[in-house]
Amino acid sequence: METVPVYRILVVDEEPEVLAVARLFLERDKEIVADTATSPACALAKMDVTPYDVVVSDYMMPDMDGIAFLREVRSRFGDIPFIIMTAYSREEVAIDALNSGADGYLQKGGDIKGTFVELIHLIKNVAGKRDAEQALAESEGRFNDIVENAHDLMYSVRTDGSFILVNRAWRETLGYSKQESASMTVFDVIAPDALDAYMKMFSDLLHGAGQDGFETVFLTKDGRRIPVRGNISCRMAGSIPVSGWGIFHALSGPVEIETDVHTMLAAIRNLPLPIMFTDRNGVITRTNYRAQELFHQACSSLSGVDVRLLFTDPASWDRIMSTLSGSGMWQGEALMQTANEDGGCVLSLCCAVACGSDGMPGVYSVVFPGYSPSAGPDCDFLE
Known part of the structure; x- marks a missing residue:
C-alpha cells in the first residue's frame, strides 16, 4: 500500500538545477512531498496559498538572502520550521541563522547523497518537534478546558x-x-x-x-x-x-434555593408562621398567606415591594443583610410597619440567606415566629 506523504516541504534556491536535484532526492522518501521556488518572492507567494510543514532555503540569493527571507517568513507566517543551507563554511553565518530563529542549519558538501540524507533527517526532526509541540498545546488546551469548567x-x-x-x-x-x-x-x-x-x-x-x-x-x-x-x-x-x-x-455553605421557591411555598403556605422571600436587592418576590395577613396586604401588592418599607427604620434591613453575609443566619427583633392603627410594633424575626448559581447572595427568607393569626401579632405596640 502506498504511503501517504506527511510532510510538505518548500525548497527555495535561485538555481533550477539545484531545485530539481533536491526534489528528486527528497521525494525518494515517501513521507515527503517537495515544492520549489526560485526566489524568496516566489516562495512567499506560494506560502500565501499553500501551508508547508518546513521551508528549506539557500543562504546566498540575490535581492534577499536566506536570513532576510527567514525574518520575513517569521513576520508573516509565524513559527513554521525553517532550515538554511549554504555552501559557505563561515561560522558567523550559522550563528546568525540560529540567532534569527532558524530551526536548523546545514552546510552543503561534495557528497550530494550524504547531504540530502542529512537534510531529510533534519526535516523530520524539526517537523516532528513542531508536531509534538502542537499536540502538547492541544492537550494543554483540553486540560485547561476541563479545569475551567x-x-x-x-x-x-x-x-x-x-x-x-x-x-x-x-x-x-x-x-x-x-x-x-x-x-x-x-x-x-x-x-x-x-x-x-x-x-x-x-x-x-x-x-x-x-x-x-x-x-x-x-x-x-x-x-x-x-x-x-x-x-x-x-x-x-x-x-x-x-x-x-x-x-x-x-463542605457546607449557602444552599441554592432560587429554583425551589415554589415548592417550598407550597409546603409552608398553610403554616401559621408568616414567611416571605426577597431577592438580593431586598425586593419581596414571594409571600405566604400569613405574611399577607400580618402586613394587611394582598399578595399582588406586597410582591415587588422593597422589604425596607416594612421597617420603621429602613436601615434595619441593611444591618440584617450585613450580618447575614457573614453568618448566613440572623435572629432578633425589629420595629415593623404592620399597618395597624395603633402604630408599628416590635416583631421577632428569623432571617436566612441562600446563594445563587454565581455564589453571591441571591434569596433572603424572613420568618416571623411570634405571630399568631388568632390573637394578632405577639408584640408590644408603640405609641
Whole structure:
C-alpha cells in the first residue's frame, strides 16, 4: 500500500538545477512531498496559498538572502520550521541563522547523497518537534478546558503561593476576577483562624508531602466563610518543587434555593408562621398567606415591594443583610410597619440567606415566629 506523504516541504534556491536535484532526492522518501521556488518572492507567494510543514532555503540569493527571507517568513507566517543551507563554511553565518530563529542549519558538501540524507533527517526532526509541540498545546488546551469548567474549586500556585491559575468555580464562589487573583496569593483567601494549619500544610507540600482530605476555610471577597475539603499536590522537578495544585469542594455553605421557591411555598403556605422571600436587592418576590395577613396586604401588592418599607427604620434591613453575609443566619427583633392603627410594633424575626448559581447572595427568607393569626401579632405596640 502506498504511503501517504506527511510532510510538505518548500525548497527555495535561485538555481533550477539545484531545485530539481533536491526534489528528486527528497521525494525518494515517501513521507515527503517537495515544492520549489526560485526566489524568496516566489516562495512567499506560494506560502500565501499553500501551508508547508518546513521551508528549506539557500543562504546566498540575490535581492534577499536566506536570513532576510527567514525574518520575513517569521513576520508573516509565524513559527513554521525553517532550515538554511549554504555552501559557505563561515561560522558567523550559522550563528546568525540560529540567532534569527532558524530551526536548523546545514552546510552543503561534495557528497550530494550524504547531504540530502542529512537534510531529510533534519526535516523530520524539526517537523516532528513542531508536531509534538502542537499536540502538547492541544492537550494543554483540553486540560485547561476541563479545569475551567469543573465544578470543584481548582487552583495552581507557585512556590511562593501566588496564583498561576484559578478556575471558574473558584472565581465564582470566592468572588474574584482573573485579574484580581493574578495579583494575590492563596494565603490571601484563607481564613485567619485556619491560616497556621494551611501554612504548615504548604510547607510540607514543598517537601513533597501531598495532602488528601485536607480541610480549611476560604474567605470570599465580601468576607463570607466557605469551609472546604480537598486534595493538595506538588509538581516536582527532581527534588525541586515547581508548583502546587489544589482541588476543593465546599463542605457546607449557602444552599441554592432560587429554583425551589415554589415548592417550598407550597409546603409552608398553610403554616401559621408568616414567611416571605426577597431577592438580593431586598425586593419581596414571594409571600405566604400569613405574611399577607400580618402586613394587611394582598399578595399582588406586597410582591415587588422593597422589604425596607416594612421597617420603621429602613436601615434595619441593611444591618440584617450585613450580618447575614457573614453568618448566613440572623435572629432578633425589629420595629415593623404592620399597618395597624395603633402604630408599628416590635416583631421577632428569623432571617436566612441562600446563594445563587454565581455564589453571591441571591434569596433572603424572613420568618416571623411570634405571630399568631388568632390573637394578632405577639408584640408590644408603640405609641
